[in-house]
Structures are given as structure tokens and as C-alpha cells.
Amino acid sequence: MKGRGKRNATIVISSSEDDDDDKDFSLKSDLSYSKPASVPPTNPNKRAKKASLSKSGPRPRKGPLTNDFDEIRRFCEEFDDGIRGFKVSTGNGMSRELWADKYKPCSLEELAVHKKKVEEVKVLFEERLTASKETLCKNVLLFVGPAGVGKSATVYAIASHFGARISEWNTPTPTIWQEHLYNSSSGLRYTSKLEEFESFVERIRKYGFISSTVGPRSRVVLLIDDLPVVNGKVSYGRLHRCLHLLVQSVCVPTVILMTDYVKADSTDNSMRYWEDLHVSLQEAGACKVSFNPITVNSLKKTLSRICKEEECELSAEQIELLAKASGGDIRHAITSLQYFCLKPHQLPSLCLSDGSTPSLRERTDGLTDLYIEPSLSFGRDDTLSLFHALGKFLHNKRESEPSMVLDRDTTNLKEKFVRLPLKMDSPESILRQAHSQSRPIADFLHENVLDFVNDEAIDDAWVVASYLCDSDVLLASVNGRMARNFEAENVVRSAAASVAVRGVLFGNSHLAPTRWHAIRRPKLWQVEQSLWHYKCQMVSQQRDANNGLNLYDLSVVATEIKPTLERIGNRGASEDFEAHEASPEHMADDLDGLILDDDKSEMTSEDEIEDW
Amino acid sequence: MLWVDKYRPKTLDKVLVHKEVAENLKKLVTEQDCPHLLFYGPSGSGKKTLIMALLRQMFGPSSDKVKVENKTWKVEAGTRTLDIELTTLLSTHHVEMNPADAGFQDRYVVQEIIKEMAKNRPLDAKGKKGFKVLVLNEVDRLSREAQHSLRRTMEKYSSSCRLILCCNSSSKVSEAVRSRCLNVRISAPTEDEMVRVLEFIGKKEGLQLPPGFAARIAEKSNRSLRRAILLFETCRVQQYPFTNNQAIPPMDWEEYVSEIASDIMKEQSPKRLFQVRGKLYELLTNCIPPEIILKRLLYELLKKLDSELKHEVSYWAAYYEHRMRLGQKAIFHLEAFVAKFMSIYKGFLISTFG
Numbered sequence: 014m015k016g017r018g019k020r021n022a023t024i025v026i027s028s029s030e031d032d033d034d035d036k037d038f039s040l041k042s043d044l045s046y047s048k049p050a051s052v053p054p055t056n057p058n059k060r061a062k063k064a065s066l067s068k069s070g071p072r073p074r075k076g077p078l079t080n081d082f083d084e085i086r087r088f089c090e091e092f093d094d095g096i097r098g099f100k101v102s103t104g105n106g107m108s109r110e111l112w113a114d115k116y117k118p119c120s121l122e123e124l125a126v127h128k129k130k131v132e133e134v135k136v137l138f139e140e141r142l143t144a145s146k147e148t149l150c151k152n153v154l155l156f157v158g159p160a161g162v163g164k165s166a167t168v169y170a171i172a173s174h175f176g177a178r179i180s181e182w183n184t185p186t187p188t189i190w191q192e193h194l195y196n197s198s199s200g201l202r203y204t205s206k207l208e209e210f211e212s213f214v215e216r217i218r219k220y221g222f223i224s225s226t227v228g229p230r231s232r233v234v235l236l237i238d239d240l241p242v243v244n245g246k247v248s249y250g251r252l253h254r255c256l257h258l259l260v261q262s263v264c265v266p267t268v269i270l271m272t273d274y275v276k277a278d279s280t281d282n283s284m285r286y287w288e289d290l291h292v293s294l295q296e297a298g299a300c301k302v303s304f305n306p307i308t309v310n311s312l313k314k315t316l317s318r319i320c321k322e323e324e325c326e327l328s329a330e331q332i333e334l335l336a337k338a339s340g341g342d343i344r345h346a347i348t349s350l351q352y353f354c355l356k357p358h359q360l361p362s363l364c365l366s367d368g369s370t371p372s373l374r375e376r377t378d379g380l381t382d383l384y385i386e387p388s389l390s391f392g393r394d395d396t397l398s399l400f401h402a403l404g405k406f407l408h409n410k411r412e413s414e415p416s417m418v419l420d421r422d423t424t425n426l427k428e429k430f431v432r433l434p435l436k437m438d439s440p441e442s443i444l445r446q447a448h449s450q451s452r453p454i455a456d457f458l459h460e461n462v463l464d465f466v467n468d469e470a471i472d473d474a475w476v477v478a479s480y481l482c483d484s485d486v487l488l489a490s491v492n493g494r495m496a497r498n499f500e501a502e503n504v505v506r507s508a509a510a511s512v513a514v515r516g517v518l519f520g521n522s523h524l525a526p527t528r529w530h531a532i533r534r535p536k537l538w539q540v541e542q543s544l545w546h547y548k549c550q551m552v553s554q555q556r557d558a559n560n561g562l563n564l565y566d567l568s569v570v571a572t573e574i575k576p577t578l579e580r581i582g583n584r585g586a587s588e589d590f591e592a593h594e595a596s597p598e599h600m601a602d603d604l605d606g607l608i609l610d611d612d613k614s615e616m617t618s619e620d621e622i623e624d625w
Numbered sequence: 626m627l628w629v630d631k632y633r634p635k636t637l638d639k640v641l642v643h644k645e646v647a648e649n650l651k652k653l654v655t656e657q658d659c660p661h662l663l664f665y666g667p668s669g670s671g672k673k674t675l676i677m678a679l680l681r682q683m684f685g686p687s688s689d690k691v692k693v694e695n696k697t698w699k700v701e702a703g704t705r706t707l708d709i710e711l712t713t714l715l716s717t718h719h720v721e722m723n724p725a726d727a728g729f730q731d732r733y734v735v736q737e738i739i740k741e742m743a744k745n746r747p748l749d750a751k752g753k754k755g756f757k758v759l760v761l762n763e764v765d766r767l768s769r770e771a772q773h774s775l776r777r778t779m780e781k782y783s784s785s786c787r788l789i790l791c792c793n794s795s796s797k798v799s800e801a802v803r804s805r806c807l808n809v810r811i812s813a814p815t816e817d818e819m820v821r822v823l824e825f826i827g828k829k830e831g832l833q834l835p836p837g838f839a840a841r842i843a844e845k846s847n848r849s850l851r852r853a854i855l856l857f858e859t860c861r862v863q864q865y866p867f868t869n870n871q872a873i874p875p876m877d878w879e880e881y882v883s884e885i886a887s888d889i890m891k892e893q894s895p896k897r898l899f900q901v902r903g904k905l906y907e908l909l910t911n912c913i914p915p916e917i918i919l920k921r922l923l924y925e926l927l928k929k930l931d932s933e934l935k936h937e938v939s940y941w942a943a944y945y946e947h948r949m950r951l952g953q954k955a956i957f958h959l960e961a962f963v964a965k966f967m968s969i970y971k972g973f974l975i976s977t978f979g
Contacts, residue, residue: 456954459956459960463895463896463898464899467895468895468896469894470895471893471894471895471898471967471968471971472968472972473895474895474964475965475967477964478960478961482945482948482952482957482958482961485954485957486948486951488952488953489951490951536903536906540906540909544909544910544912547910547911552695552712552726555712566723566762566763567723569668569851570912571912571914572876572913572914573851573852573855573876574627574629574855576876577627577856577858577876578627580862580863580874580877581858
């Protein structure tokens with residue numbers, strides 16, 4: 014940046030330098046996740062100079078431009094510092110990468126995936142690689158599994174085992190809005206990622222890999238890792254067709270990777286799309302291989318191997334903790350390990366506290382996990398889908414006999430207030446895991462709880478209903494308040510959810526015999542919407558029909574005027590009202606239809622749960 | 626045009642019921658200064674009729690020339706701008722509206738819209754500054770905040786505008802508002818008065834009324850004159866000439882409620898409760914206010930109930946009506962009432978019949 018100054022040419026040069034820097038920076042940024050701000054700058058002098066330069070530079074016109082460059086530059090430097098600091102603190106100056114990349118398995122033995130699964134995949138690959146070119150169909154493998162279970166790693170490892178080259182469909186970088194504006198002004202047409210993918214597939218189907226880069230002898234595996242994001246039925250349909258064609262007609266061995274998000278959010282509509290996609294691709298001749306989360310044992314093995322190579326000293330217990338916290342996600346486990354080695358003094362204290370409470374240990378494993386998990390600064394928070402959580406509350410599973418601990422606490426409760434201990438975590442923690450708002454929770458419980466109450470126990474139904482009432486009152490107290498105090502609102506909301514859930518759990522003491530139930534979407538929402546439409550309709554009708562004679566209250570119109578009008582109208586006494594009376598039933602039907610459609614897009618209506 | 630509108634008395638002199646109130650109102654207005662007024666009384670007792678007649682008394686026939694406007698108001702509320710849609714009835718001298726229709730935004734209506742209207746006062750013929758009248762319906766449905774700001778509006782603009790408030794129950798109007806108004810209680814007309822009105826209408830329409838027929842309608846209409854006239858017209862359409870034993874049908878929704886009531890009496894179980902919920906939804910979708918559903922349901926249940934249970938059931942109905950006002954979703958509370966009733970009734974059945 015020395016030459017920056019009066020002439021344009023130098024600016025161009027320096028800007029290209031900056032570009033290089035930029036690339037460099039973007040590369041590095043992949044590797045680092047420590048916050049640059051938190052790292053003290055190692056070279057304050059340089060930066061100060063830079064800053065002063067940027068201030069004193071004699072360039073009235075190009076000022077803002079170069080300033081931008083400067084800023085990026087400075088930012089890069091800070092970032093570099095950050096990375097350096099990061100590396101120093103790992104205690105291993107050699108590593109420049111994330112461990113998850115560094116310790117990528119290169120051979121079949123290093124894979125943490127289960128041996129049998131690897132073997133299975135290997136056989137499948139062998140078939141396809143040897144028999145390729147001639148047999149047309151069944152060239153496609155479909156790998157399905159949660160994130161971080163080693164799907165891609167397996168593909169790479171096996172491909173290298175067979176000496177095949179992997180050709181990957183690279184997702185194009187997304188277009189930013191500004192970029193799009195620029196492009197469209199310069200006449201470039203915007204192509205969506207889906208379109209690009211489609212044309213890619215078309216190319217592959219027609220020409221295979223005839224391009225010069227591929228030697229005739231080398232074997233190629235096509236890897237489609239990153240399917241374009243689709244949203245909505247139409248684009249989903251396009252993707253579906255496109256993949257279907259690919260499966261049917263591709264002549265190279267192809268692997269399609271799909272990450273499924275079953276646990277993450279099954280309230281999402283796209284879930285169902287993906288499942289459909291699996292099925293239809295299988296029908297088209299793809300061979301589906303599902304990957305399970307990696308077992309704690311093999312995670313532990315991998316982690317301790319890495320520890321040995323990185324010369325970090327972690328106790329077996331710590332490694333086990335890490336392995337468990339990652340939930341079978343090996344990438345996450347390794348990254349956690351790396352992060353963890355940055356400040357190795359944190360865990361011992363944790364472990365100490367863990368060891369010092371032997372009473373926890375005595376309980377079931379699940380419980381200890383629960384107590385530790387929130388306090389870990391790494392590890393994945395387990396999420397629950399809304400429906401899973403609701404299922405838990407509604408099915409109300411309890412221990413068959415009271416535990417000793419609880420007996421001590423509940424000294425003088427009357428018989429009718431005593432309940433067996435719950436066979437689940439505390440309802441609040443489940444609510445937290447389900448990440449749902451209190452209002453929908455209350456609505457869902459209200460809609461569904463009666464299915465789960467024994468048909469004899471109307472008293473229970475009342476207890477439940479009265480608790481739901483209470484929670485409704487609590488929720489209402491939040492709304493319509495003038496001065497919004499968000500903290501207080503939050504407390505009230507979670508209290509309301511807690512009242513609703515605990516009310517359902519407590520009240521429903523005589524469970525209906527367990528059978529399979531579907532959880533319905535609250536009909537209340539639909540009712541509210543159609544009520545609203547009906548009201549609007551009535552207001553406008555009144556305006557048209559009444560000729561401004563009188564303004565009746567809405568309730569009067571609904572309860573008295575309208576029924577009378579209908580009755581009079583039915584008897585054939587033609588009133589001028591009737592012309593405006595656009596047969597409310599039909600309207601309502603239409604509206605219902607509309608509403609149903611609307612709702613489907615926002616919430617799967619027939620999402621069902623099994624008997625948990 | 627419905628008879629209710631057609632035979633609505635236009636002036637204070639012509640009213641058939643509440644003649645004394647009309648006299649007093651007339652005196653009040655002729656003495657120039659008119660205080661804020663609060664009319665309260667049960668539905669169908671003639672509050673609105675009196676208000677309209679009063680307006681005519683104040684402003685002459687020009688107050689009849691009204692137009693309905695559905696206006697969207699832009700209200701600045703802190704950082705946001707709210708759009709509030711309200712139907713108003715306007716003449717040159719008065720504005721009528723239902724601020725409670727704005728739901729929980731009612732306070733903005735009261736604060737902003739009324740303020741704006743009260744500001745531009747009309748000039749009367751002599752160039753003297755007159756006052757404008759704001760008629761607010763269903764004041765009892767206003768939220769507490771809205772009633773509070775109503776109070777301030779009343780004080781601030783009392784020189785330029787008069788408020789006429791109208792509500793069913795003055796107990797739901799805040800003390801502060803009530804004390805700033807002249808309270809006018811309009812009681813429900815007696816059955817004799819209603820019979821007189823019905824006979825008057827019959828005569829105007831040239832109908833033959835068999836003796837006792839008007840009394841029967843009056844009895845069915847629960848002391849609501851509007852209901853009585855509507856029923857009368859319905860009967861006229863259904864069958865004429867009238868016979869003395871002609872059926873006077875209740876409103877559809879009332880039949881539906883009594884159906885629900887008999888459902889409840891027949892079986893008390895969560896499954897039945899669920900079915901009842903469906904029917905309640907049906908009523909709510911048709912804009913029947915939940916309070917009225919609850920009231921009617923209680924009425925129907927009490928008819929069929931053993932007297933020793935009546936007290937307890939009424940207690941719970943009152944309890945859940947209160948909760949309903951506090952809460953947001955009426956169905957939760959209606960259903961809780963039904964569940965409670967089922968639970969009480971089942972206990973009663975078991976203890977009596979074993």
C-alpha cells in the first residue's frame with residue numbers, strides 16, 4: 014500500500030493487492046473461529062501508522078474507496094493476529110487448520126464410522142466402479158444421516174481407497190443483493206441456484222465427464238453434497254424431477270448426500286419433502302444407505318488419538334464427556350476438543366464438581382447427563398420438536414411407585430394431591446428444549462388433552478381445564494399492557510406455559526388407556542380466523558345495508574338482527590337487505606378452505622406422534 | 626326496513642316507553658347546557674332510541690342526515706404507526722362509534738381519534754362556537770386504560786364537545802368516568818309497555834292481533850323491546866293472520882345453546898366435553914359473544930336442574946364469566962365452566978342414585 018497516492022494507476026495496483034489479501038483473509042477465516050476483538054493486538058505500531066496514513070492521504074476523490082480498503086486491510090491484520098493468538102494458545106505452533114480438517118480420515122481404518130457400514134459401502138462402491146459405463150441404472154448411492162456422522166468422509170476415504178477421483182458439484186456462491194443489482198444493471202440474467210443445479214444435472218446426463226480434465230482411464234465418482242436450497246412446493250417439485258432424472262440416467266457412479274434434520278425441527282414442512290424425496294429416489298433405483306450417529310466408543314477412540322498427536326493431556330473422563338456431549342457428531346466433537354484445549358483449566362473444575370456429588374452419580378446415567386449438560390460451554394444442546402414435547406406432556410408417563418426421595422419431601426399432602434413421580438425431566442426444561450412459545454403450547458394442550466383423559470374422569474377434565482384457564486389469564490395479562498417490560502413479560506409467559514403444562518400433568522391423574530393418538534392442530538386458530546373474517550364481513554354488510562340509519566352493536570347484530578333477517582328472508586319476504594346478504598354460509602365455507610390452505614404452509618396439520 | 630328501525634320514535638315527544646326520562650332530557654337540553662351523559666340499562670331497553678331522539682331535539686332535523694363511514698385512522702403510538710379501522714356514523718353535529726371494536730387498541734381510539742374530533746368544533750348559525758356530540762357505544766367493553774384516557778379527554782375538551790356514553794352495565798365503567806357524567810338509567814320496559822308498543826305497531830301495519838298474542842311475544846322476549854319487535858315481525862312473516870297458539874320461535878343460536886345444554890345433561894365425560902367444545906366453536910364463529918353464550922347456557926341448564934345445585938352452578942358461571950373477562954380466549958373459560966358443571970352434576974347423580 015506504499016504507492017497509494019495521487020495517481021489512479023497506483024490505486025488500482027494497490028487495490029489488487031488488497032484483493033489478494035482479501036482472498037487470503039477469506040481462506041483464513043474458514044479456519045478460525047476465535048473472535049478477533051478478544052485478542053490483544055500484537056503490533057500496535059503498524060496499525061497506528063496505517064491509521065494516520067489513511068487520514069493524511071491526499072486524495073479528495075478516492076477518499077472513501079481507499080478508506081474501505083484500509084479498513085479491510087486492517088481488519089485482516091487484526092484477524093491474522095487473532096489467528097496467531099489462537100494458535101499460540103493451543104500450544105502447538107504447527108497447526109494452521111481446524112482439527113476437524115486436519116484429522117480428516119484418509120484411510121478406511123481411520124474412519125470412525127462403524128466397520129460394518131464401511132464394509133457395506135465399500136462393496137457398493139466396488140460394484141459400481143467396476144461395472145460402470147455399461148449398465149445404465151443403479152449408479153446412484155443415496156447417503157442419509159444426521160450432520161457430522163462422516164458421510165462425506167466415508168465417500169472420500171473409500172474413493173481414495175479405490176483410487177477413484179471425486180468430482181464434486183460445487184454450490185455456486187450465493188448472490189448478494191447488491192451484486193444482483195449490479196448484475197442486472199449490466200444485463201446479466203439472474204439464475205437461481207436451483208436452475209444452475211438443473212443445468213449441471215442436464216450436462217452430466219448428456220455428456221458425462223467428457224471434459225479434458227478427466228483422463229480416459231481414471232475412474233470418477235460424482236459427489237453431490239450440497240443440494241440447492243428449496244422452499245415451497247414448486248421449487249421442491251423441480252428439484253425432485255431433476256434428481257429423479259439424474260438417478261435414472263446418470264452413467265457415472267454418483268453419491269448424493271442428504272443430511273436429515275429429523276430431530277432438529279420436525280415442525281418444518283420441508284421434513285416431509287425430504288422423506289418423500291428419499292422414497293422416490295429409491296424407487297427410481299438409487300441405493301439408500303443410512304448413517305447412524307457415531308457411537309461414543311469410536312468417538313472416544315478418535316478423540317484420544319487426536320489428543321495424542323496434539324500432545325494435549327486430557328483425562329479419559331474428559332474425553333468421554335466430550336464424546337457424549339457431541340451427540341454422535343464427530344465433526345462437532347473434534348471441534349469441541351480443539352476449543353477445549355484452548356483453555357484446558359476449565360474442565361477439571363467441572364469434573365470436580367461432578368465427582369464431588371456422588372449422589373448424582375448414583376442415579377441413572379440420563380440424569381447425570383442432564384445436570385452436566387447445561388453447564389458445559391460446548392456440546393450440542395439437545396432440541397426437541399414441539400410435538401415430541403407435547404407428546405411427553407400428554408402421555409404423562411409416570412413411575413409405577415413413588416420414589417423414596419419424594420416421600421421425604423411430601424410430608425402432609427392429602428391423598429388426592431399425591432402424584433407418582435414423573436418419568437421425564439422437569440417440564441420446564443422440556444419446554445426450553447422445545448423452544449416454543451407459551452401461547453401455542455397452551456393452545457395445543459387445550460386442543461388435545463381431552464383425548465388423553467379417561468372417559469370416566471370428568472373431574473380430571475375440569476382440573477385440567479381450570480389450569481388452562483389460569484394460564485390463559487396469565488397470558489392475557491401480558492397483552493395490551495402499555496409500557497412493555499419485556500423481562501417481566503418473559504417471566505409471565507414462561508409461568509403461563511409452566512402452569513398449563515403442569516396443570517395438564519397434575520390434573521390428568523386418570524389416564525385414558527394408552528393408544529395411538531394423533532396430535533391435532535388447535536382448531537381454535539381456525540375459529541379465530543374465520544370469526545375475524547365474519548366480523549369484517551358483518552361490519553361491511555351493516556354499512557351497506559343499513560343506509561346509515563343506525564349503528565347497532567356487533568353483538569346485537571349477531572344475536573338478534575341477523576337471525577331475524579335470515580328467518581324473514583327464508584320465508585320469501587324479499588327485503589332489500591337480502592341483496593347484500595351474500596349467503597354467509599357459503600362465504601364461510603370458502604374462507605375455511607382458504608384458511609386451511611394458509612395454515613398448512615405454516616404448520617403441518619396432521620403431524621402425528623406415536624405413543625412414546 | 627325492519628320494523629325495529631321503521632317504528633323507532635324520532636323525537637322525544639313520540640316515545641312510548643320511558644316517557645318521564647324523555648321529558649327530563651328535553652328539559653335538560655332546552656336549558657342550553659348539556660352535561661356529559663351516560664346511558665345505561667339492559668339491551669333492548671331503548672337507550673339508543675332516546676339518544677337519537679335527544680340529538681334531534683338538540684340539533685333539529687339535520688341530525689337525521691347521517692352517513693356511515695369506514696375510516697382508517699393513522700395513530701402514532703410511540704415508534705410505530707397503527708392503522709385502526711373503525712366504522713363511524715357522522716352528521717354535521719355528532720359522531721357515533723364503537724370504540725370497543727378496536728379491540729385492545731381501543732385506548733388509541735379514545736386518545737387520538739376522539740381528541741382529533743373534539744378539536745375541530747363546528748360554528749353554529751350565529752357564528753357562536755357550538756359543541757359537537759360524540760356518541761360512544763359499549764363503553765363497558767372498553768379496557769381499563771381506555772376508560773382512563775377517556776376521563777382525561779372528557780375534562781380537556783369539555784368546552785367543545787359533549788360525550789354521550791352508552792353501555793349495558795355501569796358497573797363495568799370506571800368510577801371516574803361515571804362521576805363526570807349525568808347518569809341516566811334506562812330500565813327494561815315492563816311487559817305492559819311492550820304490549821302497548823306492539824299493539825301500536827300492529828295498528829300502524831294494519832294487522833289483526835288476537836288478544837293475548839302481544840303478551841305472549843312480550844313474555845318470550847325477555848323484556849327486550851327490540852327482541853319483541855323482531856319476534857313480532859318474524860311471526861308476521863311466518864304466519865298471518867295470527868293465531869293465538871302460534872309458535873314463537875327462539876333465535877337459532879338459542880336453540881343451539883339449549884341443544885348443548887341437553888347434551889351436557891345427558892352425558893358427563895371428556896368425550897362429550899370435546900363435542901360440546903365443537904359446538905361452542907360453532908357459536909363463537911358466528912360472532913355470538915361468549916358472555917351471552919355463557920349466560921344463555923346457564924339459563925338453559927338451570928331450567929333442567931335440581932334446585933339444590935342451582936346455587937353452586939350459578940356461582941361457577943359467575944366465576945368463569947369473570948375469568949373470561951380477564952383472559953383472552955373465551956373458549957378456555959367456557960369449556961372450564963362446562964367441565965365444572967359436568968363434574969358437579971355427575972357427583973350429584975352418583976350421590977343421589979348411587
